[in-house]
Amino acid sequence: MAPNIPIHQTIGFRIFLAILLFSIIVTGLTTSLSIRRQYITNKQQIISHMEHVKKSILPSLSNNVWVGDRIQINLILDGITHLPDIDHAILQTRDKVLIAQAGALYSENNITRTFPLIYSYNWQEIDLGTITISASYDKIFAELRQKTYYALLEDGIKILFAGVFIFLIFHLLVTRHLKTMGDHVRNLDILNSKPLTLTRSGFKAGRIDELDDVVNAINEMHSNLAGAYLEIEQINIMLQEDIGKRQEAENKAVAAMEDWERTFNTFDDIVTIMDNTLVIQRVNKAACRMFGAEPEDLIGRHCYELFRGESKPCEKCPGIPAIYFSKSQVAEIEHKHLNKIFLISASPILDDSGELTGIVHTAKDITEHKLLEKQYIQAMKMESIGRLTGGIAHDFNNLLTAILGYCELAIGNTQDNTEMRRYLEVILNSAERAATLTRQLLAFSRKQPIMKKVVNLGILVNNMKMMLQRLIQENISLSIDCPISEMNIEADPGQVEQILMNLCVNARDAMPTGGTITIQTALFTADEDFAAWNEGLQPGAYVILQVIDTGMGMTREIQNKIFEPFFTTKDLGHGTGLGLATVYGIVKQHNGYISVESTPGRGTTFTVFFPISLADTPVAEDKKEEFFVPGKETILVVEDDPTIRTLIADSLQPKGFNVLGASGGSEAMDLARKYKGEIDVLLIDVIMPDMNGPEVAEQLRLIRPEAKTLFMSGYTDDIIEQYGILHPDVQFIQKPLIFKLLMSKIQEIMLQKNPIN
Numbered sequence: 001m002a003p004n005i006p007i008h009q010t011i012g013f014r015i016f017l018a019i020l021l022f023s024i025i026v027t028g029l030t031t032s033l034s035i036r037r038q039y040i041t042n043k044q045q046i047i048s049h050m051e052h053v054k055k056s057i058l059p060s061l062s063n064n065v066w067v068g069d070r071i072q073i074n075l076i077l078d079g080i081t082h083l084p085d086i087d088h089a090i091l092q093t094r095d096k097v098l099i100a101q102a103g104a105l106y107s108e109n110n111i112t113r114t115f116p117l118i119y120s121y122n123w124q125e126i127d128l129g130t131i132t133i134s135a136s137y138d139k140i141f142a143e144l145r146q147k148t149y150y151a152l153l154e155d156g157i158k159i160l161f162a163g164v165f166i167f168l169i170f171h172l173l174v175t176r177h178l179k180t181m182g183d184h185v186r187n188l189d190i191l192n193s194k195p196l197t198l199t200r201s202g203f204k205a206g207r208i209d210e211l212d213d214v215v216n217a218i219n220e221m222h223s224n225l226a227g228a229y230l231e232i233e234q235i236n237i238m239l240q241e242d243i244g245k246r247q248e249a250e251n252k253a254v255a256a257m258e259d260w261e262r263t264f265n266t267f268d269d270i271v272t273i274m275d276n277t278l279v280i281q282r283v284n285k286a287a288c289r290m291f292g293a294e295p296e297d298l299i300g301r302h303c304y305e306l307f308r309g310e311s312k313p314c315e316k317c318p319g320i321p322a323i324y325f326s327k328s329q330v331a332e333i334e335h336k337h338l339n340k341i342f343l344i345s346a347s348p349i350l351d352d353s354g355e356l357t358g359i360v361h362t363a364k365d366i367t368e369h370k371l372l373e374k375q376y377i378q379a380m381k382m383e384s385i386g387r388l389t390g391g392i393a394h395d396f397n398n399l400l401t402a403i404l405g406y407c408e409l410a411i412g413n414t415q416d417n418t419e420m421r422r423y424l425e426v427i428l429n430s431a432e433r434a435a436t437l438t439r440q441l442l443a444f445s446r447k448q449p450i451m452k453k454v455v456n457l458g459i460l461v462n463n464m465k466m467m468l469q470r471l472i473q474e475n476i477s478l479s480i481d482c483p484i485s486e487m488n489i490e491a492d493p494g495q496v497e498q499i500l501m502n503l504c505v506n507a508r509d510a511m512p513t514g515g516t517i518t519i520q521t522a523l524f525t526a527d528e529d530f531a532a533w534n535e536g537l538q539p540g541a542y543v544i545l546q547v548i549d550t551g552m553g554m555t556r557e558i559q560n561k562i563f564e565p566f567f568t569t570k571d572l573g574h575g576t577g578l579g580l581a582t583v584y585g586i587v588k589q590h591n592g593y594i595s596v597e598s599t600p601g602r603g604t605t606f607t608v609f610f611p612i613s614l615a616d617t618p619v620a621e622d623k624k625e626e627f628f629v630p631g632k633e634t635i636l637v638v639e640d641d642p643t644i645r646t647l648i649a650d651s652l653q654p655k656g657f658n659v660l661g662a663s664g665g666s667e668a669m670d671l672a673r674k675y676k677g678e679i680d681v682l683l684i685d686v687i688m689p690d691m692n693g694p695e696v697a698e699q700l701r702l703i704r705p706e707a708k709t710l711f712m713s714g715y716t717d718d719i720i721e722q723y724g725i726l727h728p729d730v731q732f733i734q735k736p737l738i739f740k741l742l743m744s745k746i747q748e749i750m751l752q753k754n755p756i757n
Helices: 011-067 070-081 138-186 210-266 285-291 303-307 319-325 367-412 419-444 457-463 465-471 493-509 528-533 579-589 642-655 665-674 693-703 717-723 739-751
Strands: 088-092 098-103 110-121 124-136 270-274 280-283 329-335 340-350 356-365 453-456 476-481 488-491 515-526 540-549 593-599 603-611 634-638 658-662 681-685 708-713 732-734
Touching: 011 070, 011 110, 011 124, 011 138, 070 088, 070 098, 138 210, 270 285, 270 303, 319 329, 319 340, 319 356, 340 367, 367 419, 367 642, 367 739, 453 457, 453 493, 457 465, 457 488, 457 493, 457 515, 457 540, 465 476, 465 493, 488 493, 488 603, 493 515, 493 540, 493 579, 493 603, 515 603, 579 593, 634 642, 634 665, 634 693, 642 658, 642 739, 658 665, 665 693, 681 693, 681 739, 693 708, 708 739, 732 739
Parallel strands: 476 515, 634 658, 634 681, 681 708, 708 732
Antiparallel strands: 088 098, 088 124, 110 124, 270 280, 270 356, 329 340, 340 356, 453 488, 515 540, 540 603, 593 603
């Protein structure tokens, strides 16, 4: 349907307005020029009249003024004012004294001319005064306004009729045909419409004009469109078939892409696709999770920037050889910022022609695997040392027992201040150091026999203050902050003391110029997050022991090695490298955990975590101190090593003991049956060739139920505990035997009222 166009929006009306506006502007300009010319003409006429007065009337007026004829003066002035356009004339002396005037001034907008009155007398010119003549512009303007009004009215009527005529002619010749063409095009049916024809007036006389050209163009376009439409219909049919095939192919491609995307994002490993310059083009979700970023934050970055945090390719970069050789490459890369280790695989992407187009880059987080591997290697080290130590511990402890024992006996039988005594003391000191070294190796490998009981860690540390003060140098201050409330742990007190002494010695050696050692105990609860950050620590409640120094501190590399056996930063001959390794082993034997925090130049903090014990510490009985004075007590020693049997006899007999020796269970039972007197103590080796210690003790109790039992062994705890010897109520002494400790142990069991045999 053709739109109903308002008349003011038609082309004809706009042409009419344009002609009207143009005509108004032209008429305005021409009228303005005409009025200006009329104004100038009228003004020139007034000036001309004033000049006429000057030339024709002033001589007569001068004579009348000279003779003083006022009547004639007034007549002349009145005649001047009756001239065309002259309104006023005034005659004055040179001193501005009024002589006469005629007419009146009706406006302030005037043309004024002043002429002097000169009278010639005896060849002299006498100045009689001045005459001023005025003419008003108002008459000129009134006449000009009237002429302008009539001119504009006349021209306006002409313009209006001309514009209406042009509008009608344009409508007749153009506008109505344009509407016909618009209706035809608007209602055009490409296949069924008739050609466009216009109804033209007869005076056209067969001439072809612009409208005919447009009609022919429209009809030609119609014909072309009809042909093109039929062709398009045929093409559409073909396209529909092709589109169906393409749609099916696209659906398959989309499904394949979705499957690829799902597979790409299913990998737990980081997968990235890079170009030939190692710039990341695509990343999977695992990469986004690992780096805590969106894909757009990772795409466009170099792989070495992402995985290594560096500005250039890694030394072991697998991507570069993969590009160069077009073969898959593998390497381990450490990301220092993430504190992770990745197993990187780089595989080339080749097009159909074999040209390299990019790299598939996979990164598997093997941090935990490497940590487990490191822990496994460490465990294997410990196991190797443990096996080595355990394998020689028994024989070595027996040898040390003989050396220590006979050195003590020899020193006891040697006079003071002799060369022989000094030699023996050197041998004894060296043997004691060898025994200490053996205990440290056993402690590190967690094979040192321990006797656990409930102890208060705060009380234990406070009781060691004097001993620790003697252990450190005078230029080091010792601060102990150890509350005793709820500080119970289940531990071997001697081993805990060993931990504290070793840590204090380590702190002392870190402060050669002095400083402060602070020892603290506190309660601590390790949640799952804290335990996750500290491998090997289980969630739960702990009593922690902290040793803090203000020494030189350690680098990260040294911290990673300090618990390894035989590792030391001291000069050769100034340390065995077993101090902290021993601490580590003891802590592990107590199911604890140890951590270290250190900054070079700012000191070190060791923190030991002991599982808290809810049991109460045993309350010491308030009793009088008892003393055991050896008399003729009999001790039956069951030991397969004859040297040890002889040493024990040589050590105890001078103290008043009667010592019976047996090399095994059978011989011991024979002695027990045959000996007529009482047997007070059974000193039995745990492991012997024919019968083990507990079996021998069980048989001997049947024969000598009154005898008290003391076991001894040089084997490690993993072997001894199989025989139930490490029970808190079972009396046991570890080889190498120290004579003073042996006497103390015998005194202890002799004073017990109801010992467990």
